[in-house]
Amino acid sequence: MSDKLNIALAGNPNCGKTTLFNELTGSNGYVGNWPGVTVEKKMANWKKDTNVTFVDLPGIYSLSPYSPEEVVSRDYVVKDRPDAVIDLIDVTNIERNLYLTTQILETGRPVVVGLNMCDLLEQHGETIDTKQLSHMLGVPVVEVSALRNKNLDKLVKDAEEAARKQAIAKPVELFSPEVEHALAQIADGIKNQCEPELVRWYAIKVFERDAEAIKPLGLTKNEVAAFEPVIEAVEKERDDDSESIITSDRYDWIATVMEKAVKKSPDKLSTSEKIDRVVTNRVLGLPIFIAVMVFVYWVAIGTVGTAATDWVNDNLFADGWFTNGESQAAYEEDSEAYQDANYDDMISGFLAAAEEQGVSTDGVQDAIDAEEPTSEDEATIADFEAAAEKAGVEAHDVAITDADGNFVDADGEVITTVDEDGNPVLADGQELGVLDTVTLADFEDALDQAEPDPHDYGNFVDSIPNAVTGWLTDAGASDVVISLVVDGIIGGVGSVLGFIPQIFVLFVMLCFLEDCGYMSRVAFVMDRVFRRFGLSGKSFIPMIVSSGCGVPGVLATKTIENERDRRMTAMLTTMIPCSAKLPIIALVMGVLVGSDNGAWWVAPMFYFMGIAAIIISAVMLKKTKPFQGEPVPFVMELPDYHLPSVKSWLLHIWERVAAYVKKAGTIIFAAAVGIWFLNNFGLAGWEGGDGAFGFLPGMDAPADVNVNDFSMLAGVGSALAWLFIPLGFGNWQATAATISALIAKENLVSTFGVIFGLGDATENSVTMWQGFANMFMVGGTLHVGAMCAYVAFNMLCAPCFAAMGTIRRQMDDNKWFWFAIGYECGFGWVVGLLINQFYELFVFGNFGFWTIVAFAFAALILYQLFRPMPKWDQKDEHILSNLSEEAA
Amino acid sequence: MATLRDVKVGETCTVSKLTGTGAIKRRIMDMGLTKGAKVFVRKVAPLGDPIECTVRGYELSLRKDEAQCVEVADVTAA
Structure with a gap:
């Protein structure tokens, strides 16, 4: 026998096994999955002797062949032959705990039984005769307290000794x-x-x-x-x-x-029973559940969690931040004053007026915009100013724009309609907000005003991308390298790290709910509602969380005890619109109704669509083969309530967060870099270009060429666009935006900005609404069906890479992962098809091949929804009804 | 034959037989609802299903459909 020892830890759920494992190992070991199932596998060395490795088996009640947890446990003990098994027993629940013990004793391994929570037993006034128990079981029995780290060394030493002596447990007759x-x-x-x-x-x-x-x-x-x-x-x-x-x-x-x-x-009423009298009370049960959910949502999504993640995304990975409130206030004040003075409008207005009056403005705007003006730029501006003075240029009624580039009326309200040339269209009685006159002096003054730079205010910490760009530029790195490092790598890492604060906050609460015992009550209270759709009562939590972000939402499926429900929920939960999809919703709202006045119903509609998509999918999938099998029993323990110790609580959180970073992080990172590559490289195929393949932003392209049209992403977009013709948006722009939205859904909007050459336009910019609506124009009218189809597809199809990476990590199986992504995309496509084709049929009266396909799909969905549960072969594959029959 | 489904909240009974097959039956037995076990029905969930009962010194919840697989005798009000 080698010096190395493998000791398996077995026990019922809630018997304190995780606490024991963490106490023994400090939880610094391997966390992964058992092969082929979504059951977590943990291994780590003993803190006191690295020759001893503990394998934490899943918490189980039995070694039956039915649940994946039980199957991996018994396979491990019987086939992989650990050197010893420690069976931990919760003595407050000893009768049921011993049931597993009787089975473990038969596995032909040295076994040591640990009696956990003996201190609690004393409080109840109960006693256990350890010697008698040890005698009856035929193995060493040690009283321990995992929580207080009492007698744990003795437990391990006994197990070690039993292993060294190969003192195999003799099964009791x-x-x-x-x-x-x-x-x-x-x-x-x-x-x-x-x-x-x-x-x-x-x-x-x-x-x-x-x-x-x-x-x-x-x-x-x-x-x-x-x-x-x-x-x-x-x-x-x-x-x-x-x-x-x-x-x-x-x-x-x-x-x-x-x-x-x-x-x-x-018997007397325990504290736990008293709590449960209120918490799962017939009348109060639901309100309490809703209150808990609102609180979790409020903290994780509404306030702390999102604020923390936004802070990381906006400051650490975007703009930088102030460490001092005063400096920040000073900067913000100046920044606002700069914005209110409309200097940019003065400059562009004056230039336009000069042009009108015959003064050449060639290259002036570029010279003004140059970050580090050369003497040539300065000369251009000086020449222009001289010429303007000579011609006596003065601009009148220069329109004012806000930070989003929108025109505003005299009251400062955004004007929500513009004509085809981009000029504002005024409603009756509305007056355009203008600067009455802009003189040359104003123009020169505006030029002198630099936009406030936060670096000048002290106590400012640069964001990582900005700082790295600075270093790389100083070091003389080429544009490709800077772009790769800053946009590709740091962007990729940032999209992984950005979620950590939110995930952390979420798990602070979920781990508490789980460890204290409330999570089982959630299933108890909500089961009635969710089982209809083939989901678990616990599926509610991932869905709530997903309305903030799909990544922690998918991770939250961990608490679902049944594997099939776990997979189904992980697959469907990202169909709820997450906060990154809100800009897309805002964009559609902008196009459909101008501004958000009075059209509050548009946003909730997308949430209803998400919920409907989940319910319909769950009901349909429930009747398919992969989700069929034996009916899943909902026979569940409601463990006693107890306050988790801070230490085990923190370890539990750490485990979850670390698993996300390690497993999901690598995939997200690789995908982000991949998209960066597609986006920035391509062939110089424009007129006058040499057709060479290379880094697009680094190429000398004529000013009127948008190099993004020649990227590989555009190529991929064109190649895939045909897929979306039946959905009404078969152009490469829409397709390319969908692809780049895979990095983060809000990228959809900024990608349109780049493709349409709108610069910094946001989802609140009227020009962006215009550009977006133009994609869906048919003979001068907006094709609402095609637009809605496009949005629906983007809401329901594969989520961002971060969420996909998490689904991959959660499924831990390539087949299931691709099934999930494939289903999401397929379902999104069908919904898009239905919307577009039915709109075409009922509004335009067009009937064609795809209309028939749409009807076929609609019929198929209805059929799958309403047909009775198919009768599968109900034969029990695990326990044979007759040995000789099977043999025949 | 009465089943656990018919037992009212606050009543105690004894398991006499298990019907059904496969995973559900095994799971019910694994959780301690075997022949001769005493069961106290503690409460019904807010939406009417599942039920919670005390068996072998702990709290167990199961759906009414599953409770139907458990035939009981000696139903008495506690």
Whole structure:
């Protein structure tokens, strides 16, 4: 035997196993998934001796073949043969905890039992005779407190000793005589097929007819069939099936143990029961649940979480920040004053007036905009000023624009309509906001006014991208390198790190709810509503969270106890519009109704669409093969309430956040860099270009060429645009924006800004509304159907890379991941098709091939929604009904 | 035969037999609802389903559909 020891930690959920694991290891080990399932696997070395490695098995009640948690646990113990197993028992719930113990004792491994929470037991006035218990179980029993780190060393030392001595637990003959007799017969038949210490394990599995478990025995069909009469005889005698007989016998034996080794106090109402009287009360249960959810939402999404994440995104990764409030106030005041003075409007207005009066303005705007004006630029401006003075240029009625580049009326309200040339269209009685006259002196004055630079105010810390750009420029790095590092790498890392504050805040609360026991009550209270859609009561939490951000939303599915619900929820939860999709909604609102006055219903409509999409998808998917299988039991423990210790709470949070950074982070990062590459490289294919492949922003392109039209992203957009013709937006711009929105959904708007050459226009800019609406113009009228189809597709299709990376991490399986992404895109596409085609049909009266396809899809969805649950082969694959039949 | 579904809140009963098959049956048994186990029905969830009961010294919740798989006898008001 080697010096290295593997010790498995087994126990019921809520028995304090995680606390024990963290106490023993400091939680610095490997966190991953068991192969093929979404069950977490944790491994770490003992703090006191790195030769001892602990493997934390999932919290389970039994070693049955039904749930993935139980299957990975028993496979690990029986096939991977850890050197010892520590079985931790919650003594306040000893009767049910011992049920798992009886099964672990049969796995042919050295076993040590830890009795956790003995201190609580004393408070209840109960006692346990440890010696008697140890005698009856035939293995060492140690009283411990995982929370207070009491006796843990002894527990591990005992396990170590048992492992070194190979003191394999001798299974107790706990079944009734007729069962023991049958087991002996079976054992006799299989004793040459397996290791001697596993004979009893396999004998019981044969008796239970557990198909999967007995495979390693390699018995022939006839050999298996030979055991059938033995089992049937016992079943007949007991008038029950073999699986039930085994289970009842275990509990019956435990009852005798309880009698001999445990002294119970008379029942009285515990604190936990008192809390539950209120929390899951028939009347108060729902209001309390809603209050808790509102609080979680308010903290994670409404206030702290979003504020923290915005701070990181806006300051650390965008503009920089002030460490001193006074400097910040001074800067903001000057900045506002600068904005209010409308210097930019003065300059452009004066230039326009000069042009009108025949003064050449060639190159003047560029000279003014130059960041570091050369002497040439200065000469150009000076020449212009001289010429303007000579011609006596004076501008009148120069229109004022706001920070978004919108025209405003005399009252400062945004004018929401512009004509095709970009001139404002006034409503009746509305007056354009103007500067009455702009003289040459005003113009010169405006030129002298520099926009306030935060660097000049002291106590200013530059953002990472700005600082790095500065360093790289100083070091003489080329534009490609700067762009790669700043836009590609830092942008990618930033999109990972930006979410951390929000995820942290969210898990502070979710881990608390989970650790204190409320999460099980959530399932208890909400089950009735969600089971109809094939989801769990706990699916509600990820959806609430996803309305803020899909990344923590998908991570929050961890608390769902059932694997199928977990997968379904992770797949669908990002269909709820997250905060990054709000700019897209604002854009559509702008186009449809001008400004947001009185059109409050547009935004909620997208949330309803999200909720409807989830419900429809869940009902449809529930009836498909991948989500079908055995019905999932909702037989769940409601553990006692208890306050988690700060330490285990923090560790729990740390685990979740670290898992996100490690697993999701790499994918998000790679994808962000990939999109950067597509976006910035391409062929110089414009007129006069040399057709060479290279870094587009670094190429000398004529001023009237938008180099973005030649990027690889544009190429990919054109190549994929045909996919969206039936949806009404088969142009490369719309497609390219959809692709770049995969980095972050709000990129959709800024990408349009770049493609339309609108510079800094935002979702609140009238010019942006115009440009966006132009994409969907058909013969001069706006094709609302196509536009809505486009937005619906972008809301429902694959989420951003951050969320996709998280889904990948959560599914931990490529097949499932691609299934999820594929379904989301497919569903989004179909919804887009339905919207566009039905709009065409009912508003324009167009009927064509795609209309038929749309009707076909609609019919298909309705059929899948309303057809009864298909009857799948209900045969139990795990427990055979008859050994000889199976053998035949 | 009465099932656990029919037992009213506040009543105690004894499990006499389990019907049903597969995962649900095994899970119900694994959680301690085996022949002879005493069950106290503590409450019903706010929306009428699932129910909460005390068995083998702890709180267990199960849906009414699943409670129907548990045949009970000796129903008495506590």
